[in-house]
Amino acid sequence: MSTRDDSTAPAVDIGATLDDGPFTTMQKCVVLLAALSIVLDGFDGQLIGFAIPVLIKEWGITRGAFAPAVAAGLIGMGIGSACAGLVADRFGRRGAVLGSVFLFGAATCAIGLAHNVETIAALRFVAGLG
Numbered sequence: 001m002s003t004r005d006d007s008t009a010p011a012v013d014i015g016a017t018l019d020d021g022p023f024t025t026m027q028k029c030v031v032l033l034a035a036l037s038i039v040l041d042g043f044d045g046q047l048i049g050f051a052i053p054v055l056i057k058e059w060g061i062t063r064g065a066f067a068p069a070v071a072a073g074l075i076g077m078g079i080g081s082a083c084a085g086l087v088a089d090r091f092g093r094r095g096a097v098l099g100s101v102f103l104f105g106a107a108t109c110a111i112g113l114a115h116n117v118e119t120i121a122a123l124r125f126v127a128g129l130g
Helices: 014-020 025-059 063-111 117-129
Strands: none
Touching: 025 063, 025 117, 063 117
């Protein structure tokens, strides 16, 4: 007598299961928050261009003095992107995304409190890591 079961379990079609299931309020909130984080990330990169002329006048510095601040954000993004997979493997995708959004959000908010270009550059680098 064999203990092996020759019958196969029915295959589950994940796509059909997702299509047939309800789109819950929690799922809607997750999609909304993910979209919002992407939009705010784009704002971070674009708003520095509007802030630079105002800060040049207010702080009495040259336009070239802001080059490190602009570059720091891009360098941070490059490093953060390269390390994102390792962080997700270590802490899970959810933990990686939550940590990334928190780091990006906190650093971006702190930029508003900066009093010099060096601080802006450092905070943009940290925001880029997120």
